[in-house]
Structure formats: structure tokens, C-alpha cells
Amino acid sequence: VHVSAIGADPQSPAAYARSKAGGETGVAKAFPAATLIRPSIVFGPEDDFFNRFAKMALLAPALPLIGGGTTRFQPVYVLDVAEAIARAVENPEAHAGKTYELGGPRIYSFRELMTLMLNEIGRKRCLCSLPFALASLQGAVLQSIPFIKPPLTADQVKLLKRDNVVGPQAAGFKELGITPTALEPILPTYLDRFRRGGWYAR
Numbered sequence: 531v532h533v534s535a536i537g538a539d540p541q542s543p544a545a546y547a548r549s550k551a552g553g554e555t556g557v558a559k560a561f562p563a564a565t566l567i568r569p570s571i572v573f574g575p576e577d578d579f580f581n582r583f584a585k586m587a588l589l590a591p592a593l594p595l596i597g598g599g600t601t602r603f604q605p606v607y608v609l610d611v612a613e614a615i616a617r618a619v620e621n622p623e624a625h626a627g628k629t630y631e632l633g634g635p636r637i638y639s640f641r642e643l644m645t646l647m648l649n650e651i652g653r654k655r656c657l658c659s660l661p662f663a664l665a666s667l668q669g670a671v672l673q674s675i676p677f678i679k680p681p682l683t684a685d686q687v688k689l690l691k692r693d694n695v696v697g698p699q700a701a702g703f704k705e706l707g708i709t710p711t712a713l714e715p716i717l718p719t720y721l722d723r724f725r726r727g728g729w730y731a732r
Contacts (some may be wrong), residue, residue: 531618532557533611536568536604536631536694544688563626565618567611570633570694573713574608575720580647584724586681587648592656594682596665599641599657602693604633607711614706631700634710640690650717651724662687 538550557564571579586593611632618625638646644657660668665687672680696702703710723730 531565531567531615532561533567533569533615536570536633536696537689537692538568542688543691545685546689563622565622565625565627566629567614567618568629568631568700569606569611570604570631570696571606572608572611573605573716577608579605580643580717580721582681583644583647584651584721585730587651587653587655588724588730590655592658593644593648594660594665595641595644595657596660596682596687596690597640597662598659599639599644601640601690602637602695603640603643604637604695605643605713606632606634607713607716610634610703610708610710613708614703617706617708625706628701630706631696631702632710633696633702635712637695638713646713646717647721650721651728652726653724662691665690 532554534550534554535547537544537547538554539547540551540555542548542551554566557566571577573580583593614630614632618630641657648655665682666684669680669682669684669687672678673683722728
């Protein structure tokens with residue numbers, strides 16, 4: 531089983547998406563019977579999406595909505611992705627050589643996800659639209675600063691120009707016999723640390 535990502539594309543302008551496509555090609559050549567798993571953004575206690583923006587919200591008076599915040603995502607719970615992998619491993623003949631795109635039960639815009647996160651941690655922050663061109667310039671500057679993990683890179687801006695959702699004809703959770711978990715019941719189980727009085731906010 532090889533875990534890739536929705537949006538893997540050898541022709542993508544984003545190096546991340548091209549690298550994912552390259553990984554899929556390499557695996558298919560070496561292991562033609564491998565199952566490919568392509569999740570949308572994965573959420574869970576140690577995710578690098580909601581945790582990242584929640585940390586930013588503790589310090590920044592505003593959060594950027596790159597490209598106006600219209601990019602669409604289909605967040606998928608980490609345990610659902612793990613279950614999909616387990617089922618492919620347990621029954622390899624049924625899943626040999628197949629590709630599954632995994633997304634949660636609902637599609638959200640980037641703006642909707644930021645609003646949901648802010649409501650969950652009880653913070654009011656301005657959501658400011660940032661054009662792609664300006665965001666690309668900002669990302670290029672931030673990624674050039676040594677010794678820091680940039681909050682934004684130019685390549686991430688390129689990724690945000692495309693929706694990150696399951697394709698209309700793609701096999702997914704249904705074909706694996708899994709009912710995906712909704713985002714709303716899970717976020718409170720780990721974003722509470724960013725609320726006032728939570729250990730991140732002390």
C-alpha cells in the first residue's frame with residue numbers, strides 16, 4: 531500500500547504534486563499490485579493543518595485567505611485513512627492495483643475551515659483575502675529565511691490554486707466499506723488546547 535495525495539499530477543505546477551505523482555509511478559513499476567491511497571487533507575490530533583492555523587491565531591491579529599479562501603477541501607480523519615490502509619492490506623487481492631481517493635463526508639472552502647477552527651478555539655480574528663500573486667511573493671520570501679520552518683511557501687500557494695477533493699469518478703471509502711467520520715465532532719477533542727486557559731494559550 532502506497533499513501534500518496536489527492537492532486538498527484540506529473541503536469542502540476544506544484545513540485546509537491548509532481549513528487550507525489552513520481553512516487554506513484556515508481557511504486558507501480560516496482561509493485562504493480564500495490565494499492566494507492568490518495569487522501570485529501572488529513573485531520574487529527576497532530577495534523578499540520580488545523581494545529582498550524584490555530585497556533586497562528588494565538589499570535590496574529592489576522593489570518594490570510596489565499597486566493598480569497600475559495601479553494602475547496604474534503605478533510606479526512608486520520609483513523610479512517612488508517613482503516614482504509616488496513617483493509618487493503620488484509621484483502622490485497624480485492625484491492626490490487628487500484629487507486630482510492632479518500633475524503634470526508636463534506637466539502638468545505640478554505641474560508642469555511644478557518645471560520646470553523648476559530649469558532650472552535652474561541653478566537654476572533656480578521657480573515658483577510660490575499661491574492662495569489664501576493665501570496666506567492668510572500669511565500670518565496672518566507673522560504674528563503676534560513677533556520678525557520680516557513681508558515682507559507684510559494685509551492686503551497688500553487689497547490690491552493692486547485693481544489694483538493696475526491697474526483698467524481700474516483701473509488702473511495704464506499705468501495706472500501708467505510709463510512710467517513712465528520713470533522714465537527716473530532717476538532718474539539720484536540721483543538722481545546724488552543725482555547726483560553728488551554729496549555730497552548732498560557
